[in-house]
Amino acid sequence: MLSSTAEDVEIEVRISSLKIQALQRELVLLERDIQASKRELGEKTPLQTAVFSDPPGLNKFHPRKTEDVLVWDFISRSIYSATNINPRRRMEAPLKEGLEDVVGEVMDTINMHSKQRGRVIEFREILYGYHRLDPLHGADYILDMLLVYKKYRGRKMTVPVRRHVYLQQQFGGLEIRETVDGVEVPQPIVREQEGDEPANLQADMSDNNLLSMGDLQPPLEIDTSPTDAVGTKIINFILPLSGRFAAFQRFVGVFEEVCLQRDKYVSLIVVLYQNPQAHDSFNQSASEVRRLQSVYPHIRIVLVPVFEKFARARALQLGASQVTDNTQDLLFLVDVDMVFMSATLQRIRTNTVKGKEVYFPIVFSEFDPSIVYGISELKSSSDHFRIDDDTGFWRQFGFGIVSIYKCDLMQVGGFDTTIQGWGKEDVNLYDKIVAFKNLTVFRAVDLTLVHVFHVVDCDPSLEETQLRMCEGSRYDTYAATCKLAIGPVRQHPSAATCELAIGPVRQDPPAATCELAIGPVRQHSLATTCELAIGPVQQDPPAATCELAIGPVRQHSPAATCELAIGLVRQDPPAATCELAIGPVRQDSPAATCELAIGPVRQHSLAATCELAIGPVRQDPSVWAQKFLLECLDRRTSSTIHV
DSSP states (O other): OOOSSHHHHHHHHHHHHHHHHHHHHHHHHHHHHHHHHHHHHTOOOOGGGTTTTSOOOSOOOOOSSGGGSOOOEEESSSEEOSSSSSSEEOOOHHHHHHHHHHHHHHHHHHTTTHHHHTEEEEEEEEEEEEEEEETTTEEEEEEEEEEEEEEOSSSOEEEEEEEEEEEEEEOOOOOOOOEETTEEOOOOOOOOOGGGSOTTHHHHHHTTOGGGGGGGSOOOOOOOSOOSTTTTOOEEEEEEEESOHHHHHHHHHHHIIIIIIIIOOEEEEEEEEOBTTBHHHHHHHHHHHHHHHHHOTTSOEEEEEEOSOOBHHHHHHHHHHTOOOTTSOEEEEOOTTEEEOHHHHHHHHHHOBTTTEEEEEEEEEEOOHHHHSSOTTOOSOSOTTOOSTTTEEEOTTOOOOEEEEHHHHHHTTOOOTTOOBSSSHHHHHHHHHHHOTTOEEEEEEEEEEEEOOOOOOOOTTSOHHHHHHHHHHHHHTTOOGGGOOSSOOOOOTTOSSOOOOSSOOOOOTTOSSOOOOSSOOOOOTTOSSOOOOSSOEEOOTTOSSOEEOSSOOOOOTTOSSOOBOSSOOOOOTTOSSOOBOSSOOOOOTTOSSOOBOSSSOOOOTTOSSOOBOOSSOOOSSOHHHHHHHHHHHHTTTOSOOOO
């Protein structure tokens, strides 16, 4: 009998997990044999095992469209991914553990008969590999492994060898466990009958289209009214506030509509700091809180005035201390710039489990609406819940919004109240919770939790780390990469990426990306992307895409696409595509494609491809081009330019 020490418990858990894995593997093999026999006998395969009984293979999934193709991640000492916001990152713990299990099983299989053969093969390292997740079948691996071959019978030898292995971690059967607040609910055992399946269900499965299964039955109606034990949990909103009265008014409006008038199982604790730059804001915010207290006397609404320098960690700790009922101590640490819906409250209650789970939602953060919609006077979006690449981004590295029980917050040590000013306190708390063994983090995007855009003002007196975090947050919220255009920007749904509007812009379906209209735009089938018609257009077979004929056109083999000869043309190896020489051309390494030198060229890290710098035109070889371009700039609003 093992003692109850932590080390013995970990060993026992590890041994039990290995036994479970072995039994699951044996179950999958037996299931495959059974289904193979049924297929030989011409019997139907039940739905439960239709997918999971297939033998292993990397070609089970057959994409119908290009966007359905499963992309592999490259594994080396780091992970290189085309689908992640971070193209190069360290290996996450789940993947690392999965690789260890896979390699362990491979080595066990290789050495299964090592005694009879008088040799043993040892694992050294994974030189490189590929990984992808097939949602229907399992995790796929292609690994290049360095092994050591040791022969201890007969002629002894030790030889390093490389082996290329193709593996698939097969999904097991579907198992459902219902829990309420972390406690499992006993369910009656219901056995599946083969005759219960609709006749066309097997065809749907063979098409790899599980979504069509939802059409066979009416959709479930989910009752979101808080009638059960989870739905009646009181959520204590903790809101630190310093100045920002207009934002506070918006928050109060959302809180009234979503919580006070509908849900009622909430409370609000406002920790109000006096802001030296906004003297009236303190009294106005206090009056707004008192109004809520008078209109909703049955709801607990607390105002905590603080007359010291603002520190978010200190404010949140003060707010949490106001919750004294240990039976209703669910905290939701929120920001004044957040807007939310009723579904947010249900997710907070469901995903936060006392003593077990903390909810860190990934919120959607808006870009500057004046940049998104091209209206300089626009201060706020009309639809905060419009979620796409142009309107905002997911704050994957933001941990300021959290739902946690007060007892769990105290157990991990609470907030570090020595942190002054903006930032860092959320990351500190997140690290504490991750390191705490009894708590798990539930982290997922919440499409009903949106951070409304506001201009971020960073205090220069902040600590270096905090200042860098603040400035990074300010840059992130400016605009999407493709929207950083010099000149008025107009975005249309049909534009695949963005439009840089230097004059009237017309977007047509044939244009793969965008059209820059400096004059009338003509789109031809021969043009791969678009044609910028500043004069007659010539399309020749040697041009990979198109040629813009503003003067003689020269096509050289070093040019990847084409050269636009408006004066002196220089083609250098650093230019990825082409150079448009309307004056001196500068090609720098940060430029992803090319630089259009219509005056001084500025290349910023925020620009995805290049910037069109319309400024003073410097044209040495061609006076005609200079005169023409100046005429173009004078007639930017005209739809047609006569040469």
